[in-house]
Amino acid sequence: MTAPSTVPAPPTRGGRWIEHWDPEDETFWNETGEKVARRNLLFSVLSEHIGFSIWTVWSVLVLFMGPEYGLTPADKFFLVSMATLVGSLVRVPYTFAVALFGGRNWTIVSASMLLIPTVAAFIVMEPGTSYNTFLVCAMLAGVGGGNFASSMTNINAFFPLRKKGWALGLNAGGGNIGVPVAQLAGLAVIGASGGPRVLLGIYIPFIVIATVLCAVYMDNLSTMKNDTGAAKDAVKEGHTWIMSFLYIGTFGSFIGYSFAFGLVLQTQFGRTPLQAAYVTFIGPLLGSLIRPVGGWLADKYGGAKITLWNYVAMAAATAVIIVASMQKSLPLFTTAFIALFVLTGLGNGSTYKMIPGIFHAKALAKGLQGEEAAAYGRRLSGASMGLIGAVGALGGLGINLAFRQSFLSNGSGTGAFVVFLAFYAACFVVTWAVYLRRPASRIQASSATSEAKPQLNYAEV
Template structure:
């Protein structure tokens, strides 16, 4: 079966959008969210599995942090090929395939999740769950093509937020299993997800579409790699999404290791932060649509630095209530920042098109080309922030027995992200009387609106 292909697609045409495009785009968005949601659940599966791994498994806290870091790493790296797969195979077709791929890590975990399994085997299975991280990149690239620029902040925020909710949902499933059946039955969690994976693939086959105009553009990919804004936004996305996914993986393990919570106690708290961070991501996109992504991102980083300061204080004073307030605030703020940073990407390349003298459809096409090409790379590099967070926690607990050192490093990172956002996208260059200088600074001024 060749699949359902739409040959013409022009969301910037308001008549087309009103009469036909919006309905199709929203339908594809709905089922893209479903598939990405389950992908996130599988990617973060080991944040739940480690809660089931008591002393009988023979894995220390540092080993558990390395398991979840491995899943984070693979999920980050695989985002790059997943980005280009949408144009190569079609958004619908790739969604079906990427959903079915989730059966591999879920089934493997079902087979090996018991005491006596070697650490190397656990490590290999944790690596397999990285395919769930790739779903985000292909889903975002696909949905970016369906919506007009004026709607991208909302659509991408909703797509990503609905996917991100897969993190707290799998943690809630883990909580229910631990609470009802005990910590000796991790396979129940896996048994819940296997049929859900099949359902998401079936829904993609029945209700999604491929866009024929979306093609891989190697020229755009090379141009995106050479463009400094791709790497600047990658760095900022490390601060927002890297924080969200890194904390999502590590939260329950930190509660167990630093605050002595039981698996049930940890699981009862772990899902709250990721849930709130996921729900607020579309709000970040909508605020960015209204006030500009750079402004929302700037103040998000300032607030994240302040929340990290609260967490450092709580870690030093060993105050669990204060720690929870600060840590959950970090989740909420990272969710806001996730939405605003992704809104910035198409806006930046649209601004570059206008600065080059392009107008109308030419400017819109340039913005779509470069933003689509850069999103996968930005998503991949940003996800590596989750790896850095888990490795930082691992090292901090190995050397000091607490996560305080890691949190101090995170605070410094947010301060740098704040400075970069202001310097590149919001600082207005000094005006001069020279016409040439004014012309050169015009592109910089326009970035404040992205």
């Protein structure tokens, strides 16, 4: 007869609330925690995946909008820019919402809200509709971008530190795949000579199904409820803003390029909507799939190291794109652009792994140990993730506005890519200076045997 487990199953109250949650306790994790965490991760990915699809669906819709819609390339870049802007800004309240309402409860609300922009666009998507109406619909689609922030904040609390890189990478990567899936669906619709309403209509039942599944299978963690003070503390923390800057370089690039890639191919290289659609999904797909790999590499080698060298590779790919753009070489341009997408995904995984590691290191430097240090790290990293995600996504707005201005001024995107190259160089410098450089004073302090206070060391985050 097997002895009963000494670790209780997570007790719950009405509304699927879990009262006790200690993922750092290996016995608890192995016997009860992992199964619950994985289940919540699965349905979090589903909701976030559809959210990303709705957020970025305008990158596909603008390909459908031919001359009969009366829109210039600058008009189209501005439409997708506004979707990016709203998707970035709503990430801040979405982060707070997890603490106010619970992760499961807010996932249900945020998933159901995706019906608003989808149904609205379905109704108005036809020639003759005013540009301002399209603009409002594109802005409404931004609510899909907020799902990432609440999802990452919620899932961060479910997993132990040693598994956060993998879990957060899988959660975010599964969500990011919503971008190429929407683009593939658009390709199928275009290939079948369907209209944009067909694409929008496909998503409406999936939104309803995802909302119901999240309600049935997800859980709330009581440890996160009403902890709105964590967000205030995260705002005051300098590392929140440093990581926001770095995340602009990775996720800002990913989402900005996802919106812009098809338009660049159409505007600069004269591709038809179908020709552009055949290519545009490849970069976001590969960038999404490799995001968990970036998290896994960060778990193994340190997020700061992976992030640093990833920026070197991103700069190199961008330099190749600039050469290809100047030489009007479509094959080289497309190949380098897809490589850059892959690198943005890798960097997304490594930067997000850094966040819990940074705050755990700060907890140890404060003299905290064990579960106390882990709880401190979970609290601040969870709160900061939404803010970092919001600022990072604003990089996508910057990319689309930079493309818009570059095409207005020079008729190509070359000038924008020069700006992006300079920004990646700045990200490299910041990563090295803040998280990998070891000043002499720190080396001397860490080597002094009489020093009792733990020293901050971010090289392994």
